[in-house]
Amino acid sequence: MRRLYRKKALSLVKELDAFPxxxxxxxxxxxxxxxxxxxAFTAMALLAFLEFFVYRDxxxxxxxxxxxxxxxxxxxxxxxxxxxxCQHVGADIxxxxxxxxxxxxxxxxxxxxxxxxxxxxxHRTLLLIQNRLREEHSLQEVLYKSVLKGVPxxxxxxxxxxxxxxxxxxHGHVYVNKVAGNFHITVxxxxxxxxxxxxxxxxxxxxxxxxxxxIDHLSFGEEIPGIINPLDGTEKVTTNxxxxxxxxxxxVPTKLxxxxxxxxxxxxxxxxxxxxxxxxxxxxxxxxxxxKYDTSSLMVTVSEQHMPLWQFLVRLCGIIGGIFSTTGMIHxxxxxxxxxxxxxxxxxxYKPKEVGLPDAHVNHQADxxxxxxxxxxx
Numbered sequence: 001m002r003r004l005y006r007k008k009a010l011s012l013v014k015e016l017d018a019f020p021x022x023x024x025x026x027x028x029x030x031x032x033x034x035x036x037x038x039x040a041f042t043a044m045a046l047l048a049f050l051e052f053f054v055y056r057d058x059x060x061x062x063x064x065x066x067x068x069x070x071x072x073x074x075x076x077x078x079x080x081x082x083x084x085x086c087q088h089v090g091a092d093i094x095x096x097x098x099x100x101x102x103x104x105x106x107x108x109x110x111x112x113x114x115x116x117x118x119x120x121x122x123h124r125t126l127l128l129i130q131n132r133l134r135e136e137h138s139l140q141e142v143l144y145k146s147v148l149k150g151v152p153x154x155x156x157x158x159x160x161x162x163x164x165x166x167x168x169x170x171h172g173h174v175y176v177n178k179v180a181g182n183f184h185i186t187v188x189x190x191x192x193x194x195x196x197x198x199x200x201x202x203x204x205x206x207x208x209x210x211x212x213x214x215i216d217h218l219s220f221g222e223e224i225p226g227i228i229n230p231l232d233g234t235e236k237v238t239t240n241x242x243x244x245x246x247x248x249x250x251x252v253p254t255k256l257x258x259x260x261x262x263x264x265x266x267x268x269x270x271x272x273x274x275x276x277x278x279x280x281x282x283x284x285x286x287x288x289x290x291x292k293y294d295t296s297s298l299m300v301t302v303s304e305q306h307m308p309l310w311q312f313l314v315r316l317c318g319i320i321g322g323i324f325s326t327t328g329m330i331h332x333x334x335x336x337x338x339x340x341x342x343x344x345x346x347x348x349x350y351k352p353k354e355v356g357l358p359d360a361h362v363n364h365q366a367d368x369x370x371x372x373x374x375x376x377x378x
Contacts (some may be wrong), residue, residue: 017367031115033331040327043065047319055312058259058304067253067299074177074251074295076206078106078218079155083210083237086168090199092190093174095181112158113167113212122156126233132351133228154214170215178295185211187289209241209287220251220293230270242277244285249293258304267300268293276295 082089086108115123187200187209217233219227236245248271256263277285338361 006337009355032335036327036331040323043327044320044323047318047323051312051315051319055307055330061303061305063303064298065301065303067295067297069253070178072178074178075173075175075221076183077173077219077223078183079169079171079215080185081113081167081169081214081216082288083167083212084208085166086110086202088187088191088208089168089170089185090187091170091183091185092197093176093181093183094197095177096179097177105174106170109169109171110165110166110350111167111169111213112161112163114163116158119156119158121231123235126228129228130230133230149348158331179296182290184288184290184291185213185288208242211243211245211287211289212237213245213289218291220268221254222263222265224256224261224263224265227265230268236274238274238278242287244275244277244287245274245289247271247289247291249291250271250294250296251293253299255299255301257302259306284362320368 066233070378076093089108091106128327185200186199187204188201190197190199215231217229218231230246249268250270251266251268254265256265275283275285277283278285
């Protein structure tokens with residue numbers, strides 16, 4: 001009984017076989033089929049190889065939500081060189097709530113404004129990258145994925161020089177409230193005042209005004225090595241003493257999550273404007289460098305994504321099965337067309353005519369046979 005059940009089970013399984021086997025004696029191989037098979041296998045191998053590189057690659061996913069963190073502080077990182085002596089300029093921050101932020105984390109360092117050949121080469125390379133970033137926004141994803149491995153974004157140190165230190169490097173960081181504010185560098189040191197703030201500029205000669213500057217680095221939030229910000233490498237040179245440079249900045253909170261680093265930082269966009277102060281012509285203001293920033297109410301979460309293994313296997317099976325089926329159909333269609341053309345050539349208009357024999361010749365050939373048969377009958 002058990003053997004009978006086993007035979008029935010095996011016969012039932014055989015009937016459900018979706019891949020019936022064809023005896024080898026019924027299979028006919030052709031040169032055209034072999035050629036198509038070789039092309040199909042080559043295409044399968046090539047596409048599978050390329051698909052593996054797609055599987056290894058990653059991409060950045062952007063998600064947007066409302067920023068609900070209003071109590072934390074915003075960190076501003078800066079490194080700006082101004083073509084004036086340090087005793088003649090001062091930097092401070094005044095936010096929208098009329099709160100003057102003390103610049104305890106900002107340092108003043110006397111330097112030379114002109115760059116050395118090595119520094120100038122670094123600066124040109126940085127400007128080239130900035131131009132590419134403006135044209136190809138997808139390059140920013142490459143920077144996100146290559147953080148902590150990119151080239152240093154800081155200006156190379158200057159060698160010992162005997163040139164006069166006629167410029168001032170203002171660098172460091174400061175924490176501010178997450179509200180709109182104004183960071184500015186102008187003539188004179190800032191002082192606290194009950195009704196606002198002021199800069200002591202009475203002791204600075206007007207001929208010493210020169211707000212030519214270079215922004216080596218400006219970022220918001222946590223510093224991430226390898227990330228290039230929009231104003232990095234900006235250089236403005238003026239020959240007018242009464243010149244105002246304005247930067248209008250919109251800061252967007254950003255959470256960055258990659259396979260190499262996770263950080264809470266900020267992206268920003270900037271609009272630049274500059275003009276000459278001329279009160280007689282109606283262009284009023286104060287000479288200096290003014291950076292007016294405002295924070296966005298939206299927060300961006302940037303996360304690095306990777307193709308799962310199951311999706312890679314599905315795509316790989318699709319490639320192999322698709323190429324196999326497509327090449328089989330193409331080969332069958334070409335063979336069908338070839339057979340039609342050949343059959344028409346043999347049976348249609350181009351069928352070769354048979355050559356008829358003369359009657360006498362036929363009779364002459366038939367007489368011996370009849371004679372022989374007649375003899376045999378006798």
